Amino acid sequence: MADVLTLPNWLRTIGAGPHGAHGRALRDDSGELTFTELVGAMDAVALGLRRAGLHPGDRVVTAMEPSIPHTVVILGAMAAGLVAAPLNDRLTGPEARSYLATLRPSAVIADPAHTSLAHETGCRVIELPAAAERMPIADRTAPLAAHGEPLAPPAEDAPAVIFATGGTTGTPKGVFHTHRSLWLWLNTCAHGNPRTVTDIELFFSPFFHITLGTNLLAPLLAGGEVWIQRRFDAGSALAAIDRGASRLMGAPTMFAALRGHPDFATTRRENVTAIRFGSAPSTDDFVRGLLRDFPNARIRAGFGATEFGSVMGFDHEDLLAGRFTGVGRPLPGAVVRILDGDGREVPAGVVGDLVVACPWQAHGYYGMPEETEETFRADGVHIGDRASRTEDGWVFIAGRTKEVIISGGENVYPREVEEVILRHPLVADAVVYGLPDGHWGERVEAGIVAVQDKTVDLEELRSFCRADLAGYKIPKNLRLLDAIPLTPNSKPDRRRVRAEALAETAGHGAEG
Missing domain, CATH: 3.40.50.980 (Rossmann fold)
Structure with missing residues (x-):
């Protein structure tokens, strides 16, 4: 056997x-x-x-x-x-x-x-x-x-x-x-982000997340070592890097925490040969910072979901060429389509429903046949993401169908707005959400983390966005935040930020 x-x-x-x-x-x-x-x-x-x-x-x-x-x-x-x-x-x-x-x-x-x-x-x-x-x-x-x-x-x-x-x-x-789909997925991870038996993968993610597959089981399948830490701690991670950990994966916030730690400057970062990041949109400055801080690392970014693992990404050469936004191209073996409401492919530049099919996709939701049938369809997996692509096949995620903001009758997808805001030189992080509005139905609002010792003005930000966003997509309000809260899967917790904004709005109304 x-x-x-x-x-x-x-x-x-x-x-x-x-x-x-x-x-x-x-x-x-x-x-x-x-x-x-x-x-x-x-x-x-x-x-x-x-x-x-x-x-x-x-x-x-x-x-x-x-x-x-x-x-x-x-x-x-x-x-x-x-x-x-x-x-x-x-x-x-x-x-x-x-x-x-x-x-x-x-x-x-x-x-x-x-x-x-x-x-x-x-x-x-x-x-x-x-x-x-x-x-x-x-x-x-x-x-x-x-x-x-x-x-x-x-x-x-x-x-x-x-x-x-x-x-x-x-x-x-x-x-x-199944054992077979897991096997295919881990092999895709191992070949799409090549590993050797001399690699030491630093792992500090929760095991319930699919990083268990991409960053623990896949390295084992390739014969490499995994160094497990109970949770992410910037000091402990830097100590492991100094002692030889050579591969890292995390959200942009994790790398920001490493850079902000007092031991960062003295850590032997030339040990790091591979970095993969994902979970949230990134800024040009973030990517340039990785290239500068880890000079021997090949840097990749990936996009995936629990339902199908990693299916898209961009490579080190794309970053060197200055292509920092979006989620890249489909991996070999992954069929990625963007469809309209009638199931037809949309033209380049048009937002539609993201549908993915690949040999390593999961088989459904355990014990939930109706939900499985709704998501895992004959033409691929429908997870509710909205996306667009360029003429040369580069994919951009606009947001989740359930997160769409309907402002003045027009659809606004948060991630599309975030990608533009994050290009602003004074913005370190951002999250976009919708709030009820008596005139527009919903208004677009942004939570912003400014670059250290800087601030961002609403009108300045609106003016910055006008070159790339239609007027109805430009934030009508701005909240300055100390940090963007994250979900357990290290993605921006849009629901929490929105709830806090609603509570703050209600408080101001009560005061008035």
């Missing part, structure tokens, strides 16, 4: 090869594992889960910090034919119960930091009391580690893993991959 295309099977191949015993696969604050050790721990947990009464196809939720044991439990669940489902640990107990209602998990695996949340789900809980301790991996994964012959691999078309959507419009949905 060595030819079965599953990630656990491939890791066994690496573990049994010459790189297995010496190549480090994982490192965290409490230990490290070679590939051979990782495979042994994975198979031991797989046996332990089955002996705990779990059966192929059962969903296993993990409520754990980013760590080696968390990685081993996810891989062990997949090796046992179970479906791994990392839980968003920022959810409250009621929110977690609502999300898990459709997954109907057989168990929640919890480390000490998340035991309370795990028990609030109402599911069976298996605690790993020593997960964070500096101990052998068998002790860190106890009581799940068991001894015996490895289990037969599951079928390629069996469900393997479930990722939660961002949940910015309600309860998150569980997007599931």
Whole structure:
């Protein structure tokens, strides 16, 4: 069964090869594992889960910090034919119960930091009391580690893993991959952003997000090392970079935090050979800053979604040529179309519905057939994004259909406005949203983070925007913010900024 295309099977191949015993696969604050050790721990947990009464196809939720044991439990669940489902640990107990209602998990695996949340789900809980301790991996994964012959691999078309959507419009949905679609997706990641066995990927994202695939599982598939940190901390990240971490991925706000840290200037940044950023629009100054601050890094930007992973991007050469905006071109194998309401391709420059089809796309929302049918259609995946493209195929995201602002009867897409505002030399960050307006129905408003020690005037900003935006798209109001809040997926939290603006508007009305 060595030819079965599953990630656990491939890791066994690496573990049994010459790189297995010496190549480090994982490192965290409490230990490290070679590939051979990782495979042994994975198979031991797989046996332990089955002996705990779990059966192929059962969903296993993990409520754990980013760590080696968390990685081993996810891989062990997949090796046992179970479906791994990392839980968003920022959810409250009621929110977690609502999300898990459709997954109907057989168990929640919890480390000490998340035991309370795990028990609030109402599911069976298996605690790993020593997960964070500096101990052998068998002790860190106890009581799940068991001894015996490895289990037969599951079928390629069996469900393997479930990722939660961002949940910015309600309860998150569980997007599931089969072993085959996961395999195809990880290979796309590994080849689209080339990796080698000498790479050290610095990872500090939550495991419920698809970065688990792009920045942890894909490097492992390529035989490289992943250095896991429990959360993003600029000082800890810079220390890891100084000690050899060579690959980084994050939102623009993360790189800004690195640059703003006192240790940034003395950190040996020439170690960094690859950077990938995404999640939010970026400024020209941000990209030029990356090129300056990490002179040996090949820099790429990517666009994707939980429903289909990475599907578009632009490369280092595009940045050197000064092409900084938009989301780039489709990756090989991804079919990206922009359609009107009748399902016809729109001309270049016209905004339409973004539809994506690729061999590695997910298979739907677990336990939600109606929602799956609405999004995963015969012509591709419809996630509700609006986009346009240039004559040469370069794609720009205008915004989400549900985020559209209807001002004076015209549609305004926030991201389209943000891309223009971010070109202003005094703007460090921006978020655009709509507020109720007695005359226009909705008015366009912008929250702005100004460059340090600078400020931005509304009329100056409006004048700046006129060259690139129709009048109805130009913000009618401006709020100066200290920072743009982010969602758990590191995207601008537009709903929160809008709610705060509404509350502020209501307060002014009450005062009047």
